[in-house]
Amino acid sequence: MTEDEHKEGIKGMANPSRYGIERVAYWLMRLSGLGLLAYFVAHIYETSNILRGQVGWNEFLELTQTTEGHIFLAIVIAMCVFHTVNGIRVMLGHGGVGVGKPARPDYPYDPASQNYRHKIGIYSAIVLAAIAMMYGLAVMFGE
Amino acid sequence: MAQVSHIANEQTSTPISSSKSITLRIARYNPEHDDSSKFMEFTIPYERWTTVLEAILEVKKHLDHSVAVRYSCRQATCGSCGMMINGKPRLACFTKISELNSDVITVEPMNNFPIIRDLAVKFERLFDTHHKIKPYLIRDDADLVSDEREFLQSPEEVEQYIQFANCIKCGLCNSACPTMATDSSFVGPQALAQAYRYVADSRDKGKDSRLKIIDESHGIWRCHFAGSCSQVCPKGVDPAMGIQLLRGYLLGFRG
Numbered sequence: 284m285t286e287d288e289h290k291e292g293i294k295g296m297a298n299p300s301r302y303g304i305e306r307v308a309y310w311l312m313r314l315s316g317l318g319l320l321a322y323f324v325a326h327i328y329e330t331s332n333i334l335r336g337q338v339g340w341n342e343f344l345e346l347t348q349t350t351e352g353h354i355f356l357a358i359v360i361a362m363c364v365f366h367t368v369n370g371i372r373v374m375l376g377h378g379g380v381g382v383g384k385p386a387r388p389d390y391p392y393d394p395a396s397q398n399y400r401h402k403i404g405i406y407s408a409i410v411l412a413a414i415a416m417m418y419g420l421a422v423m424f425g426e
Numbered sequence: 427m428a429q430v431s432h433i434a435n436e437q438t439s440t441p442i443s444s445s446k447s448i449t450l451r452i453a454r455y456n457p458e459h460d461d462s463s464k465f466m467e468f469t470i471p472y473e474r475w476t477t478v479l480e481a482i483l484e485v486k487k488h489l490d491h492s493v494a495v496r497y498s499c500r501q502a503t504c505g506s507c508g509m510m511i512n513g514k515p516r517l518a519c520f521t522k523i524s525e526l527n528s529d530v531i532t533v534e535p536m537n538n539f540p541i542i543r544d545l546a547v548k549f550e551r552l553f554d555t556h557h558k559i560k561p562y563l564i565r566d567d568a569d570l571v572s573d574e575r576e577f578l579q580s581p582e583e584v585e586q587y588i589q590f591a592n593c594i595k596c597g598l599c600n601s602a603c604p605t606m607a608t609d610s611s612f613v614g615p616q617a618l619a620q621a622y623r624y625v626a627d628s629r630d631k632g633k634d635s636r637l638k639i640i641d642e643s644h645g646i647w648r649c650h651f652a653g654s655c656s657q658v659c660p661k662g663v664d665p666a667m668g669i670q671l672l673r674g675y676l677l678g679f680r681g
Contacts, residue, residue, distance in 0.1 A: 287457060289547070291537045291607035301514055302602065302654040309604060309652035376651050379674035385589045385626070388662025396667035397653045 305397055308405040312369050315362035322359050353423040360419040365412035372404035447471045448523055450481050452493055453534040456543050463541075465532070466490070472523045478531060479507050479518035482545070494544035502660055505596030509545050510534040515598040515658045536601040552597050555617040559639055561624060564632025583628040590623035590668050592661040599655035599665050611644035615655035618646055619665035622672040633675065641676055 291298075299310040332343040346352055376382050376396070381404075383395025450470045455463035468489055470481045479497055486493050495518075497507040502520040511521055511533055523531060539547035563577075599615040600606050606614055621640050625633045640646045649669045656666040674680035 392662030394656035
């Protein structure tokens with residue numbers, strides 16, 4: 284990045300702190316997407332161990348039967364739920380659903396596209412991801 | 427090295443007189459001989475109604491006339507004085523110091539725009555992308571003949587686009603956009619919102635050509651609906667809504 288372009292770059296793109304919950308959702312969407320991509324690659328590698336037979340398969344699965352493995356899987360569950368729920372919200376928005384109708388704006392300008400429906404969608408995605416993660420942890424660490 | 431200055435007593439001018447004061451940090455950068463930007467600090471008195479632009483002009487008048495800043499109308503109409511104020515893109519003439527609730531105000535040039543000097547940035551790319559989407563009515567019978575009147579519209583048809591006609595080309599939306607932060611070729615929320623403004627205009631017949639322009643790899647599909655553009659728009663244009671509605675045309679949801 285050169286000073287000439289004066290672009291914010293990835294650091295600016297990823298900064299979730301300045302523009303409200305929508306930007307937090309944008310950041311979590313990318314983070315969970317990249318996380319799930321990494322998990323997908325790891326999952327392909329994991330399942331390829333079936334070629335080593337039942338013993339090899341069981342040996343590899345033992346990696347996930349540790350505390351760290353359980354936490355990792357719980358995070359994967361949270362990422363999956365958030366990415367799905369928020370993805371549906373974003374896709375609906377991309378189709379023009381829930382973004383409001385054009386109208387003459389009155390001061391103070393509250394953008395109709397950032398309305399309560401989308402905010403509820405974002406908070407729902409976060410809450411559902413947290414619930415799913417806790418349920419997953421309860422199952423994996425439970426008696 | 428930061429420089430702290432105070433308002434000088436001058437017989438020939440009338441500086442702002444107030445018991446309240448803030449520290450104004452101004453980013454200084456001249457691409458011709460500076461490697462990076464530095465901040466200079468000034469102590470500026472202010473009143474409840476003092477705007478950030480007035481504070482900067484106070485610096486120019488009494489402390490350092492070399493500060494480069496672009497401004498014109500001082501009433502949020504021309505879109506010249508866009509800058510980063512305490513980390514967010516805002517119009518300096520439209521932002522009061524008192525509403526920032528901070529003793530220190532940092533002003534920097536807008537992000538995602540090349541810097542001319544200090545707070546002034548180049549608008550060439552914004553104007554290029556704005557022109558790219560053909561921001562004018564397109565129709566075969568554009569030349570009015572003597573016995574015809576103007577192209578008529580119903581009030582309902584005007585409501586479809588009038589919000590987006592409020593754009594003052596200040597560039598704050600492009601500065602806040604996370605895609606603009608990384609993609610040098612992205613057409614940007616300003617131009618996309620203007621594309622919607624003309625596509626939604628019942629008098630316009632250039633929908634297909636405009637949709638073709640924005641339906642490319644660095645076009646409308648690079649928008650990920652973060653909504654920051656709409657949050658910083660000083661005129662309530664809501665570019666994020668325009669972009670999503672524009673997608674409706676491309677996806678076949680709208681006629």
